[in-house]
Amino acid sequence: MAATIPSLRLPAGIDMPAYGIGTWRMGESPRVRAAEVNALRHGIESGVTLIDTAEMYGDGEAESIVADAVGSGRDRLFIVSKVLPSNASRRGTVAACERSLKRLKTDRIDLYLLHWRGSYSLADTVAAFEELRAAGKIRAWGVSNLDHDDMQELWHVPHGRNCQADQVLYNLTRRGIEFDLLPFCHQHAIPVMAYSPLEQARMLRHRILAEVAKRHGASPAQVALAWLLNQGVIVIPKATNTAHADENLGALDLVLTAADLATLDAAFPPPDAPQPLDML
Numbered sequence: 426m427a428a429t430i431p432s433l434r435l436p437a438g439i440d441m442p443a444y445g446i447g448t449w450r451m452g453e454s455p456r457v458r459a460a461e462v463n464a465l466r467h468g469i470e471s472g473v474t475l476i477d478t479a480e481m482y483g484d485g486e487a488e489s490i491v492a493d494a495v496g497s498g499r500d501r502l503f504i505v506s507k508v509l510p511s512n513a514s515r516r517g518t519v520a521a522c523e524r525s526l527k528r529l530k531t532d533r534i535d536l537y538l539l540h541w542r543g544s545y546s547l548a549d550t551v552a553a554f555e556e557l558r559a560a561g562k563i564r565a566w567g568v569s570n571l572d573h574d575d576m577q578e579l580w581h582v583p584h585g586r587n588c589q590a591d592q593v594l595y596n597l598t599r600r601g602i603e604f605d606l607l608p609f610c611h612q613h614a615i616p617v618m619a620y621s622p623l624e625q626a627r628m629l630r631h632r633i634l635a636e637v638a639k640r641h642g643a644s645p646a647q648v649a650l651a652w653l654l655n656q657g658v659i660v661i662p663k664a665t666n667t668a669h670a671d672e673n674l675g676a677l678d679l680v681l682t683a684a685d686l687a688t689l690d691a692a693f694p695p696p697d698a699p700q701p702l703d704m705l
């Protein structure tokens with residue numbers, strides 16, 4: 426049975442699923458390409474409609490893998506892709522988007538992000554995003570790896586407040602954004618997309634995660650994802666292994682109790698001072 430995935434509304438009025446599939450490290454080896462297409466297809470058949478990719482992943486090959494997995498089902502999906510900072514000039518952003526559209530075999534990207542800040546001005550990248558949006562090539566734009574001070578700067582750029590999301594490293598072991606960036610995004614109704622929500626599987630052996638999981642007959646990965654969903658952010662776990670993908674979807678049915686949240690807070694304390702944004 427297909428999972429029921431909650432959605433949230435972007436400030437522009439577009440609905441976006443709160444749970445998706447990541448694609449970093451896909452497209453790097455022809456040997457596992459078929460398995461990667463299969464993993465995405467499996468996710469889509471299981472009800473996942475949000476796919477997160479980037480021109481950087483596999484040097485564009487991850488976007489081609491997404492296209493192969495999506496096939497004729499494009500209209501049911503919400504596709505996120507990202508422009509590299511080295512391409513994020515006024516004209517370079519537009520050209521990069523055109524290349525991504527070709528690889529994705531689609532006529533629009535639902536949410537197009539600046540992957541991280543580089544040397545081009547935010548004003549130039551935003552102007553290009555606005556041009557792409559007016560042309561219907563992207564439905565919305567946002568940013569990634571922008572910290573609280575970057576977001577404040579973006580807010581003073583012409584049309585900068587049209588930003589619809591910030592995709593950042595966020596999981597139980599990386600809670601720094603809760604001090605200032607997350608409140609800023611909440612205040613402006615900007616959804617946060619939590620990348621590496623499982624800390625690339627490194628956190629899954631943590632004793633406390635296992636303890637909370639045991640209370641629910643769940644897995645540590647499900648607890649880690651359910652905690653993020655409970656924080657009101659979008660999660661995009663990546664899993665090429667379909668058993669992992671199925672397990673992760675189970676997080677949508679896991680409701681953490683106040684006691685669980687207190688246990689997790691004690692083991693993974695929230696920040697009590699500003700911290701620079703971590704990046705992977």
Ligand SMILES: NC(=O)c1ccc[n+]([C@@H]2O[C@H](COP(=O)([O-])OP(=O)(O)OC[C@H]3O[C@@H](n4cnc5c(N)ncnc54)[C@H](OP(=O)(O)O)[C@@H]3O)[C@@H](O)[C@H]2O)c1
Binds near residue numbers: 450478665
């Ligand atoms: N904007 C950015 O700068 C940025 C940076 C990093 C990531 N991202 C995005 O966020 C997505 C997710 O982050 P991520 O890929 O870095 O890390 P992640 O989703 O935290 O972890 C992925 C790793 O965990 C394993 N895994 C997944 N589910 C598991 C489970 N239930 N049990 C055990 N292992 C499990 C996967 O293995 P298998 O593949 O073998 O199943 C894979 O090795 C990326 O794919 C990408 O789309 C964005």
